Amino acid sequence: MVKQFTYKIYNKPKNKHLHRLVNLHACLYNHCIALHKRYYRLTGKHLNQYMLMRHITKLKQREGFAWIGGLGSQSVQDVIQRIERGYALFFRERKKGNRRIQPPTFRKARTYRSFTLKQAGWKLVADNIIRIDGRTHKFALSRPMEGQIKTVTIKRDAVGDFWVCFACDVGDAAPALVTTGNTGGMDFGLKTFLTFDDGSAIQSPEFFKQGSRAIGAANRSLSRKKIGSKNRSKAHKALARVHRTIAHKRDDWQWKLARKIAEQYDEVWIEDLNLTGMKARWGRKVSDIAFGSFVMKLDYVLRSNGKTLSKRNRYFASSQTHFACGYVNSELTLADREWVCPQCGETVQRDVNAAQMIKHGRAMSWGGDGISRALPAAIVDPQESPSL
Ligand SMILES: [Zn+2]
Structure with a gap:
């Protein structure tokens, strides 16, 4: 390796x-x-x-x-x-x-x-x-x-x-992390960076917001300087330095988070993200939070410890489907964080439900005998889905 x-x-x-x-x-x-x-x-x-x-x-x-x-x-x-x-x-x-x-x-x-x-x-x-x-x-x-x-x-x-x-x-180093037997599903979001299928969540750190303020200030300072002047090139450097500091903080935070996840799970399921589509919908913020670079780090940490990252086709990872009963809420919008399922009456946490759908790739339907009966699974070969 x-x-x-x-x-x-x-x-x-x-x-x-x-x-x-x-x-x-x-x-x-x-x-x-x-x-x-x-x-x-x-x-x-x-x-x-x-x-x-x-x-x-x-x-x-x-x-x-x-x-x-x-x-x-x-x-x-x-x-x-x-x-x-x-x-x-x-x-x-x-x-x-x-x-x-x-x-x-x-x-x-x-x-x-x-x-x-x-x-x-x-x-x-x-x-x-x-x-x-x-x-x-x-x-x-x-x-x-x-x-x-x-x-x-x-x-x-x-x-x-x-x-x-x-x-x-470095040769083929033996996996450093012990296996746990756990499989996890995660959903990415803007406010909440990660939501796990067990309901736990990782918030986006505050320094993203602080960083965008610092970038704004450095940008305004740059635009006040005369083109071709020495001060302008200094301001250019200052702006590049702000960007670099934020990138370093973000990388550090992401490596530590990836390591933490790899300690907890043997297999992690994520949604096969369409980054261009996300950028079109949410704008620059997506690149700030840099899902793509996090997925790459997570994949690296998991693989180098003999664990796997799998990607679920977006169609099957739909957050509109209620994981517990299979009801499809086609009126769900991005603003709805919580909704009540008309079929089973349960209150559904949007992100947690999405993480559960990502983990299993299908809804569970419950028979009268109380034994869970899975609908046909739609497993996507991670090799086939395009990488980020
Ligand atoms: Zn339901």
Whole structure:
């Protein structure tokens, strides 16, 4: 299993060399994009990545392109592979009829983020010092690294700070969490982040709200600054820093929550969320709360402990159906938190009912003998449902 270890590189004047390296990779990236476009224009075909690699290797000898030689062949290869992955995704989605995914395109050097090295081009001089391109950079070793280093990525964030990211092979670690035999169903919401089928709930933390206020203030400050001024670029940085702080808080909170859920359950059922649809209905708030990134973390934590996350098709997870008796309340709106079931007279908590439906995928109907008789189950193979 591959585990990521990310550490912050200390801010030093010599980081300007890292800036230069990222910018040069951006140059190379744009050069390759231009070659792709020209090749397609001339031949009507996709430029093969191995052909492109051979071309770039020859290009190094030409005048004006010597700088490519300074980047190291593996990180050059990585740039070409990134573009290739972008095209592969584009072709795959196009085939499925999805026309929203665009092929990779030109990027501004200023917003270009990272480059990746494999075995060569870097060296760990000490536990917390890495040498890149002949210069040493110290980073904050916030937690010990494990396993064997496969790749090293240097990342520049929107604030302009640098991070070093080690992808390490940690082998097949034995599951750390004990099995509990519990299966749970969860429903996502805006106010209440998670509702479980047993009625317990996790509220959205207050810092989401505080964060959006801070972003608003930083945005207003930015808009008051003159375009192209030094103050404007400072305000830009301040805004990026606010975004970064919130993202870090959110990630921390989500990892801890995912871990807590994995300690309680062996199998977790969630609704197969349609994020684009949710964004259209609820707006920016959905991306603030970032269900998608939470689902990814939860899946990772569960899987690495030998547990599973399963997704229920939205049709069967309908919150309009009363779990206990199967009555369908077609007049239910988003505002109704609670409703009384006309068929069995029970008061239904909307979110808890939804979580129960997600867990079982069907309503229970009760026979006269008091033994529960399940309606035909509609189990969705988690492999088949599209991932987030
Ligand atoms: Zn009912």
